[in-house]
Amino acid sequence: MSGKTLAEKIIGAHTAKGEVSPGEVVIVKVDYTFSHDAAGPLLINQIKKLNAGSLETDKDRTIFFIDHAVPSPTKELSNDQAKVRNYSLSNGMVLSDAGNGICHQVMAEDYSSPGDLIVGTDSHTCTSGGLGAFATGMGATDIAVAMKLRKTWLRVPESLRVKVEGRLGKGVFAKDLILKTLSHLGTDGATYKSIEFEGPAIDDLDVYGRLTLTNMAVEAGAKTGIIASDEKTRQYLREFDREEEWKPLGADEDAIYESELELDADPLEPQVALPSSPDNVKPVTEVHDVKVNEVFIGSCTNTRIEDMRTVARIFQGQKKAPGLKLIVTPSSQKVYLKCVKEGIVETLINAGAIVTPAGCGVCFGALGGIPADGDVIFSSSNRNFPGRTGNPKADTFLGSPATAAATAIAGIISDPREYL
Amino acid sequence: MSLRSNLPELAKHTLEDARKEFPQSVKEGDFVVAGSNFGMGSSREQAPLVIKMCGVRAVVAKSFARIFYRNAINIGLPAIVCNTAEIDEGDELELRLSEAKLINLTKKIDIDFPKMSKTMEAILNEGGLLPYVEKYGDLLLA
Numbered sequence: 207m208s209g210k211t212l213a214e215k216i217i218g219a220h221t222a223k224g225e226v227s228p229g230e231v232v233i234v235k236v237d238y239t240f241s242h243d244a245a246g247p248l249l250i251n252q253i254k255k256l257n258a259g260s261l262e263t264d265k266d267r268t269i270f271f272i273d274h275a276v277p278s279p280t281k282e283l284s285n286d287q288a289k290v291r292n293y294s295l296s297n298g299m300v301l302s303d304a305g306n307g308i309c310h311q312v313m314a315e316d317y318s319s320p321g322d323l324i325v326g327t328d329s330h331t332c333t334s335g336g337l338g339a340f341a342t343g344m345g346a347t348d349i350a351v352a353m354k355l356r357k358t359w360l361r362v363p364e365s366l367r368v369k370v371e372g373r374l375g376k377g378v379f380a381k382d383l384i385l386k387t388l389s390h391l392g393t394d395g396a397t398y399k400s401i402e403f404e405g406p407a408i409d410d411l412d413v414y415g416r417l418t419l420t421n422m423a424v425e426a427g428a429k430t431g432i433i434a435s436d437e438k439t440r441q442y443l444r445e446f447d448r449e450e451e452w453k454p455l456g457a458d459e460d461a462i463y464e465s466e467l468e469l470d471a472d473p474l475e476p477q478v479a480l481p482s483s484p485d486n487v488k489p490v491t492e493v494h495d496v497k498v499n500e501v502f503i504g505s506c507t508n509t510r511i512e513d514m515r516t517v518a519r520i521f522q523g524q525k526k527a528p529g530l531k532l533i534v535t536p537s538s539q540k541v542y543l544k545c546v547k548e549g550i551v552e553t554l555i556n557a558g559a560i561v562t563p564a565g566c567g568v569c570f571g572a573l574g575g576i577p578a579d580g581d582v583i584f585s586s587s588n589r590n591f592p593g594r595t596g597n598p599k600a601d602t603f604l605g606s607p608a609t610a611a612a613t614a615i616a617g618i619i620s621d622p623r624e625y626l
Numbered sequence: 627m628s629l630r631s632n633l634p635e636l637a638k639h640t641l642e643d644a645r646k647e648f649p650q651s652v653k654e655g656d657f658v659v660a661g662s663n664f665g666m667g668s669s670r671e672q673a674p675l676v677i678k679m680c681g682v683r684a685v686v687a688k689s690f691a692r693i694f695y696r697n698a699i700n701i702g703l704p705a706i707v708c709n710t711a712e713i714d715e716g717d718e719l720e721l722r723l724s725e726a727k728l729i730n731l732t733k734k735i736d737i738d739f740p741k742m743s744k745t746m747e748a749i750l751n752e753g754g755l756l757p758y759v760e761k762y763g764d765l766l767l768a
Contacts (some may be wrong), residue, residue: 231743231744231745231746231767232767232768233765233766244670245670245671248671248672252756255756256756256759256760256762257760258759258760258763259759259764263703282632293696343693344696344697345670345693345696345700345701346671347671347672347696347697347700347701347702347754347756348696348697349755351755351759351765353755355759355764355765355767358765359765361743374687393663393666394662394663394689394691396664397663397689397691397692398692427663427691427692429692468630470757494638495697592643593643598643618634
């Protein structure tokens with residue numbers, strides 16, 4: 207019997223037979239199910255049509271988030287949110303209300319732990335893979351069924367190993383590494399697969415950075431991205447008073463990977479994804495004279511506290527470029543509060559930023575910060591498809607929060623290493 | 627996003643970024659034929675739902691983004707992975723799911739595709755995941 211990858215181990219442990227191989231379709235028990243204000247209304251319609259199963263099981267592991275458009279900018283969205291809020295409260299499920307944070311961030315702070323199998327109605331559900339969980343996004347009907355039956359069907363994915371040697375240099379972050387990875391894989395290079403990140407550079411990353419890597423696994427089409435659970439994972443869970451949920455978990459030495467990508471972190475420079483695809487990537491040193499009208503530092507990809515501390519170091523005593531719009535959205539209320547206590551919010555305001563409540567924000571154009579025709583946005587988020595930020599006549603570039611901060615100061619896309 | 631809970635209104639914009647006239651010109655029983663990674667970038671079930679609401683019988687593509695694929699099956703819209711190079715606009719197609727065969731009646735070509743897993747085929751045969759679970763009361767391995 208050959209060894210198992212992380213995905214195979216976790217999926218296997220959630221099946222009746224205990225062991226699985228790639229390509230098999232299996233029924234798995236789920237540990238957490240969640241939805242949000244964007245998919246929740248449809249999910250609730252579907253759940254109401256379903257007689258099978260019960261809503262009484264694992265109510266404390268069924269979570270509804272209001273995060274996509276907060277505070278709600280229209281009466282239609284307010285009505286959607288009211289539906290989600292009332293449904294979860296009246297059924298005794300967990301409600302993470304507007305302002306509490308982006309679902310993936312809050313899952314990683316309060317719920318996900320190594321070895322969990324998590325399904326949610328959002329493509330970036332894979333973020334929790336940074337904690338050694340198997341987490342994947344599905345549609346509303348899928349999650350409606352999973353909420354009631356506490357199980358779902360899965361095709362066991364083939365695994366793709368991304369092995370990263372070396373160590374990220376100063377001013378170079380997990381975001382740069384995942385953009386580099388995407389430049390190799392393309393937006394369909396890992397379709398249906400599990401991307402398993404390992405190697406010295408990954409061991410060296412704290413969980414904050416790991417969550418950025420796994421978050422964008424879906425940008426290569428992957429079913430999930432996973433990283434082994436180790437002492438760094440333990441330390442992270444301790445920070446959130448959940449150390450008892452820690453366990454070590456890694457792939458077997460003789461696990462079989464369908465393919466492998468080897469990268470070296472040592473020579474890696476800050477990376478930028480050009481319009482209009484996250485795999486259209488160049489080092490920042492090759493992006494010249496791109497004037498930017500708006501900088502967004504936010505989203506489930508970045509703006510954890512480590513990102514905010516880096517950004518504050520860059521903005522310390524600096525001002526944004528005249529006429530540039532700078533919007534900063536912490537990923538959760540917990541991050542926001544830390545930013546207040548540590549003086550980060552003050553630094554941001556002094557730099558000329560608008561600091562908004564925690565939520566998805568500018569990332570997908572549902573509320574404030576929609577660019578004007580012809581605007582260029584530099585964003586720390588995960589997608590730059592045309593129209594993603596609410597105006598198809600604007601162009602979006604992606605990069606790390608540090609690159610975004612440097613860009614906001616200079617007014618043109620800039621290398622953060624000059625500011626750190 | 628304000629239209630998200632208003633499916634009939636949303637359906638009027640189906641695939642308009644790819645083909646502006648699509649919502650007006652699509653007819654009951656039409657096939658959508660696409661290239662690679664169709665449905666990229668979202669978990670939103672509204673995407674295949676509005677395509678189905680337009681009367682589309684099946685979506686045929688060289689490859690699909692996985693969540694779109696799953697959602698399509700779950701709402702009872704066949705999503706077929708096959709070589710679409712020999713299909714042109716206006717060709718008449720016949721889908722034989724159980725034989726894993728798409729027939730281009732215009733060009734008189736059979737296009738084979740990998741057989742779907744039994745679980746997926748069973749879900750499609752019941753018209754989607756909800757009717758499937760209602761019928762069997764559970765999720766079962768086909």
